[in-house]
Amino acid sequence: MKAIELVGITKTFGSIHANQDVNLDVEKGEILSLLGENGSGKTTLMNMLAGIYFPDAGHIFVDGQEVVIKSPIDAFKYKIGMVHQHFKLVDLFTAADNIILGEKMPPFSIKEQTQEYKIQAANEISALSAELDEKERKKAIGKINNKRNLKTCALPFIKFGKIVAFNHLSRNRAKKIQAIADQYGFEIDLKKKVYELSVSEKQTVEIIKVLYRGADYLILDEPTAVLTPQEIQKLFAVMRKMRENGKSIIIITHKLNEVMEISDRVAVLRKGKFIGVVNTKDTSEKELTEMMVGAKVDLDIHRDLPVNPQPRLVVNNLTVLNKEGHKAIDDVSFVVNGGEILGIAGISGNGQKELLEGIAGLQHVVGGDVIFYNPKENKPVTFFHNDLRQIKQKAANGMFHYPDGSPVDLKGKSAKEITKLVNDEQILYYENEVIDLNKKTPREIQELGIKLSFVPEDRLNMGLVGNMSIVDNMMLRSYRKGKSIFVNRKRPKALADKIIEDLGVVTPSDMTPVRRLSGGNVQKVLVGREISSSPKVLMSAYPVRGLDVNSSYLIYNLLNEQKARNTAVVFVGEDLDVLLALSDRILVLCGGKVSAIVDARKVTKEQIGLLMTKLPDEIERYDYESAKESLETHEPEQTASEEPALDLAEKEDKTND
Amino acid sequence: MTKIHEPLFHLAKNSNVNPRRKWALRGIVFVISFFVCAIVSVGLTGKGMDYFFKYFFEGLFGSERNAWNLFHETAILLLIALAVTPCFKMKFWNIGGEGQVLMGCLGCAVAINFMGGKVSDAATIIVSIILAIAFSTVWAVIPALFKAKWNTNETLLTLMMNYIAVCLVNFFIKSVATSGTGILVFSNGVVGSIFGNEFVLKIIVVAVLTTLMAIYLKFSKHGYELTVVGESPNTAKYVGIKTKAVIIRTLVLCGVLCGIAGFLLISATNHSINDTSVGGRGFVGVLISWLGQFNPIFMAIMSFLVVFIERGSNALANGGISLGESYPSIMTGIFFFFIIAVEFFVNYKFVFREDLQAKIDLCTAKIKGVFSKKKQVEEIENSNKASDSVSEEIVEEAVEESAVTVEENEEIPSTEDVEEKEGK
Incomplete structure (x- = not known):
């Protein structure tokens, strides 16, 4: 029998069909991947199963019975639980408190409880050994009765506590929660407050919460998006264990390698429509992509060797404070070369945002230098008075080369000859203007004529204005030009039309508010504008977050184009596969410090994953500890069952006292 | 098949509605609200519907003066709404329009009180304009400075400064007035009539300012900047807009307009000052600004409708049926109730x-x-x-x-x- 069956589910938001006549079924004890691009309606569909939305049309069957799910409470009634992409936890509560949150207290009657105590006491009295003499017996009975009376006296208070939902629950429920955690091998300290937990631990809390409520059908919405490769493996192990226990899991994702690894079957959605279900064994990544996108896609990311890389942006010992005044970036140094892509990897929230914003002049920089080498191409020069040795030094630094890019050999040429060659443009000469960007505001940087473009991660909050039209957004960078008190919308309009045409932005018109566009189109508008100024440095933070496959590849191509233009490109990414395929070098951030700068052509995903969680000097220790851990895990059953039992015994002792 | 408990209806967002239909819906609701006003007043007085319409329209258009008054009141209300609009567009919640205009009144009154009759009327008028603008600009810029410098909550500050302004006016009247009525009346150094009509000047001034404001908000660099600051402060920072300067500049503009409004109220209309010279227009102006969606043209329509209801019911209360001072407030309350409620039905629809x-x-x-x-x-x-x-x-x-x-x-x-x- 099918565990869950969706028939003809339709949901519209205004004129947008989020789901159109979707049919989907889940068997008992299987892992089903729900695959689709961003905006294809995966989350909407699952939200209808979890009671967040109500379908416009269609039927839902659970265990063959038709059901109506109006609210999350209904969903739990039918044993459906969902772990959302954005966790819904109370930061100030402990993990255990969050798990029991919202649970109804069982009915509590003082009368029944008193009766129970009476029976208990009677049992205890009858259980007294017959060997005791009269005096000892009386004493024992008196003790039991006293205990009973005391307990009975406490009942009104307990009742009151239950009425006001006193935190009495968490202590009793902790055992049950711990048992669930042990059963599936979750590693978590339930007494910790949520704000102290890492992202993966928060996710664990969410999953335990759902299991605790007795869910047999779990929905995980993009659970791997925030995890490192190591944490993903742990999660998958837990999921396999759940499958063995007969739970059905629906995992929403758009990462193909994970789909292939974990799921039994794959259901594909495209633009709100149900495309089909395939067995994972019988399919390939390529086939799935075609189903997902609807067309053949070349999944290889093109990467050229950098041509003539010159330092463009040098960051020395940079320290940046975040809003709370903590060090978000601590003593970071690196160099970005023109004509190469520097990838930045790290778990989200490890200082990527502050690093880029610090360079762009948007964050409070407390220490260090940001030095920008502004290239001046082939200006007329006179070397007559310069020492030939100095000129040769410059040549060694790669300042001279032929128009086709090959380096110049200056042997046997006098200073006069070189000057003539340069001024005749037979040899190209580059000299960098050195500018310190430190503690400059974005406006000052702009006014210095530095072409520094920045694609921030939160597009609609920083970078674009959602309620303004595409044209108005185009002139954000340039509206100040000219002395007129009125804005000139002619050029921005031309630029907007050009970007709409070149990048294929889908929009009703160039006067449409940007907020109404889909994520991919918003990003095209932003990247298009930033590139239009022909930047020397292009910084982009998560430029493909929330984009469909085609838009993502368009963005990669744009970044590669900029690299070919000899722009220094900084690319902060979250998908390690893409980072490894696109960048030339990768800087790994961990806790606001540089963990390592590695050659992207030589490093593996696992190595980066490790560098993301631990600084290099910690890794040696980590290796030792993980080895120790793996030794210990040979006997997990014992420790798991013993510890809570000990706790129980201790607690009982205390209550008896 | 099992019985299914499906909800009777749910709400869905109603996007892509033809704007013309939206405005038609709003128009219909205005007519409905007008008739509800009529029914309520019939219920209150027990007199016939014809009574209501007779006195309502007689009060509005009964005489030439009444008709002029309708447009003149609209103009003053619109001017105050215009003053606060750039603030709201910048998401600076300035609900101190009342106090800012009252300070303009005070500045004007100070000038007239000490100069009126002693120097020529023209000189008095010029000085009173300058003082009015200066006073209300100061009153508007104080919260802006606090906001820019320490990021204080401007809503509370502007609201409280309203009451300070009221007390200052009372203090001024007490210290210079000879009678104890709480009203200071001026006879010299005020603006008289132009073209034989005392209302034309104000209507022309407001019409010009409305056009200028529409242009300022839509086509000027300042208007563009303040929209960016309001919609997304992070983006403003990102493109290098000096947010603090924009806030202060916008509030100066607000103060200048409030000062003009104060001058027009005292020198060109009332020829007297008391603590209710502004009469709540500062707060109604905020409503008008929002209901007109920060578009000066729509705001003009909205302020006309508000004044229409208010003056009509005022005439009814004073002339036809003795209903007391609260009656016009009830009528405008009903009007606002309908006009605000219709926005919900414009933006959402029921799916049954x-x-x-x-x-x-x-x-x-x-x-x-x-x-x-x-x-x-x-x-x-x-x-x-x-x-x-x-x-x-x-x-x-x-x-x-x-x-x-x-x-x-x-x-x-x-x-x-x-x-x-x-x-x-």
Whole structure:
């Protein structure tokens, strides 16, 4: 029998069909991947199963019975639980408190409880050994009765506590929660407050919460998006264990390698429509992509060797404070070369945002230098008075080369000859203007004529204005030009039309508010504008977050184009596969410090994953500890069952006292 | 099949609605609110509907002066709404329009009180304009400075400064007035009439300022900057807009407009000052600004409607039926209730459960059917009259069907009657 069956589910938001006549079924004890691009309606569909939305049309069957799910409470009634992409936890509560949150207290009657105590006491009295003499017996009975009376006296208070939902629950429920955690091998300290937990631990809390409520059908919405490769493996192990226990899991994702690894079957959605279900064994990544996108896609990311890389942006010992005044970036140094892509990897929230914003002049920089080498191409020069040795030094630094890019050999040429060659443009000469960007505001940087473009991660909050039209957004960078008190919308309009045409932005018109566009189109508008100024440095933070496959590849191509233009490109990414395929070098951030700068052509995903969680000097220790851990895990059953039992015994002792 | 407990209806966002339809809906709701006002006042007074309309419109258009007054009041209200609009567009919640205008009044009154009659009227007027603008600009810029410097909450600050302004005015009146009425009346150094009409000047000034403001908000760099600051402060920072400067600049503009409003109120209208010289227009102006969606043209329409209801019911309360001072407030309250509520129905729609929707469709179809049949009949009859070429069968059928529906309607009460008779 099918565990869950969706028939003809339709949901519209205004004129947008989020789901159109979707049919989907889940068997008992299987892992089903729900695959689709961003905006294809995966989350909407699952939200209808979890009671967040109500379908416009269609039927839902659970265990063959038709059901109506109006609210999350209904969903739990039918044993459906969902772990959302954005966790819904109370930061100030402990993990255990969050798990029991919202649970109804069982009915509590003082009368029944008193009766129970009476029976208990009677049992205890009858259980007294017959060997005791009269005096000892009386004493024992008196003790039991006293205990009973005391307990009975406490009942009104307990009742009151239950009425006001006193935190009495968490202590009793902790055992049950711990048992669930042990059963599936979750590693978590339930007494910790949520704000102290890492992202993966928060996710664990969410999953335990759902299991605790007795869910047999779990929905995980993009659970791997925030995890490192190591944490993903742990999660998958837990999921396999759940499958063995007969739970059905629906995992929403758009990462193909994970789909292939974990799921039994794959259901594909495209633009709100149900495309089909395939067995994972019988399919390939390529086939799935075609189903997902609807067309053949070349999944290889093109990467050229950098041509003539010159330092463009040098960051020395940079320290940046975040809003709370903590060090978000601590003593970071690196160099970005023109004509190469520097990838930045790290778990989200490890200082990527502050690093880029610090360079762009948007964050409070407390220490260090940001030095920008502004290239001046082939200006007329006179070397007559310069020492030939100095000129040769410059040549060694790669300042001279032929128009086709090959380096110049200056042997046997006098200073006069070189000057003539340069001024005749037979040899190209580059000299960098050195500018310190430190503690400059974005406006000052702009006014210095530095072409520094920045694609921030939160597009609609920083970078674009959602309620303004595409044209108005185009002139954000340039509206100040000219002395007129009125804005000139002619050029921005031309630029907007050009970007709409070149990048294929889908929009009703160039006067449409940007907020109404889909994520991919918003990003095209932003990247298009930033590139239009022909930047020397292009910084982009998560430029493909929330984009469909085609838009993502368009963005990669744009970044590669900029690299070919000899722009220094900084690319902060979250998908390690893409980072490894696109960048030339990768800087790994961990806790606001540089963990390592590695050659992207030589490093593996696992190595980066490790560098993301631990600084290099910690890794040696980590290796030792993980080895120790793996030794210990040979006997997990014992420790798991013993510890809570000990706790129980201790607690009982205390209550008896 | 199991019985399903589906909710009766749920709400859905109503996007892509034709703006013309939106405005038609708003217009209809205005008419409805007007009739509700009429019904409520009939209920309160027990006098007929004709009474209401008679005094309402007589108060508005009864005399030339009344009609001028309607437009002049609209102009003053619109000016104050214009003053606070750039602030709201910048998401600076300036609810201190009342106090800022009152400070303008005070500045104007100070100038007239100490100069009126002693120097020429022209000099007094110029000084009073300058003082009015200076006073209200100071009052507007103080919260802006606090906001820019320490990011204080401007809502509370501007609100509280209203009350300080009221107290300052009272203090001024107490310290210079000879009588104890709490009103200071001026006879010299005020603006008289132009072209033999005391209202024209203000209407012209406001019309010009409205146009300028519309241009400022839409086409100027300043207007663009303040929109960016309001919509997304992070983006403003990102493109290098000096947010603090923009906040202060915008509030200076607000202060200048409030000062002009204060001057027009004291020197060109009331020729006197007391602590209710502004009379709540500062707060109504905020409402107008929002209801007009920060568009000066829509704001003009909205302020006209508000003044229309307010002055009409005022005339009713004072002239026709003695209802007291609160009556106009009740009427404007009803008006605002409807106008604000309609926004919900403009932006959202109800999606009914399938069976319910079917019933509704059936009902509407029936209603439409009755109408269309009647129309059909009429059309056919008309065409029959014009030319007898149409076959009579269709007409007969249509007439019969409509007759059947009428009969059905009549049958029900008749049977009830019979039952009742039997019961008796």
